[in-house]
Amino acid sequence: MSLRQRWTQWQTSRFLHNHPLDNDEWHSALATLPWLSSLDAVQRAHLRMNVLRFMEQKQFSAAGDFSLDRQKVLLIALLASLLWPHEEGDIFPGWVEVIVYPGDFSATHTQAGDAGVMDEKVAAMAGESWLRGPVILSWDTLWQQSQQSSSPHQLVFHEFAHKLDGMNGAANGMPPLPRSLRQQEWTQVMTGAYERLNHVLDQGQKPWIDPYAATAPAEFFAVLCEVFFRQPQQLAKAEPGVFSLLCRWFANSPGIGLIPEPLRQHSEHA
Template identity: 30%
Template sequence: MNTAFAVVVGAGLLLIAVLVGQPLLVVRRRARLAGAAPGRRDRALLRRHLPQYRRLPAPLRRRLEQRIAVFLGEKEFVGCRGLTVTPSMRLLITAQACLLGLGRDQHGYDRLRAVLIYPAQFVVPERWEDEDGVVTEEERVLAGQAWDVSRILLSWADVRQAGGAEPYNVVIHEFAHYLDHEAGGDDGVPWLPSAAAREQWRTLLERELADLRAVIARGAEPWLDPYAAEDAGEFFAVASEAFFEQPRELAARHPQLYRGLAAGYGLDPAAW
């Protein structure tokens, strides 16, 4: 490469890094990692176990493969309670996690450091204080938890239940919580490109949540997992599972919710 050309390329890379607000080193590392797309065996595994991968349009599938390579190169996977994490487990969890960010230009999950995998559901101690200062401590059994923005905990037995009759997907659920936390809270409003988009999503979310609670209060059985009625954060996580697991059903049953999620994620999985 001649010197002038190298300077132009270097300046271009730096400009991109500044524009997207990422250190140049990260941009370079990710460009290098993205080159190591999944090989034939990994692709076969993804096709066998991940219906979304089979359905993805080619350009999005290529993007997903690059994102997978970057995620695998950056994040640590830790087996808990004696679980040995295999390359297939890492690949399947990563592929589902990367689906959520596929509509964004940036890789995302910048602050995530590790995914902790338990063989089955696990117990975590919880402690909280109410408005009167009364402290409650209890143990909760969980299929997954977005602990904070650096760690996500998953039960492998639950990860394997995705793709069943119910729109259940613990990876999508916990990574949706992650996006919510990353945006600064657990109110079901993840990063969105503008204040107007956030406001629009918040209004829709509150209406859909109120509708769901009304269905449950009538004693009727909602299509969405009733756990979504807990609060806005859980509603967003559960609705995201339905959006990626059963997009056509969600679009038919809750068209406005589907359109809101499609706009937020920048994806249209019902068309895949």
């Protein structure tokens, strides 16, 4: 056992002693997501600590008469916590509330129309993430996507990718970068991929990714995070530079275990 594995085990045991989570409850939650089976013991231990911190630091609210029980809360916390790379400190800091609707909900957005007149538009939404406010989720959507092993979509990944992005103070497709990543490299690779996607759409061709990713750099990053964790082979083939960046950004997250090791190693040597 490596020194890191011993340290993680000790941290986990100490944390669980002070923040108990029933083993049966934990394993039951994992069993609802069989595509998590590729996570190793260290990644699962890290994930479990993330989940406990998440449930301790965030407030869950049910919209309307929706029944939001502990199992549902645990599943949402589990999915969100796959993305978080840090083992200490607050998890997804700067906000508190997760609001869960039974299905899609209506949201009103104001935007500039013709001649600078502000227009209000009401749209049906499955999820929304406010920069310094709540994350809002449709249970039906996130549950259905979580049960589809080959789907490129996962609502929780998408909305919490926005939270990662916003940690720099703005939703612009660039989360805080670790020392291993330079801003110039990130901007060059992501901008190139974003422009290629828009060019494909301008030509009337079918893109390799959900066209919604072309809406804005922030949405591009959020959709990329979904595909990175759910269909990594597709991302590595279509945009190897982007795949390499995300491998490095999420290197210390428990979710990195969802990425096949040979694919990660190939990315490192590409």
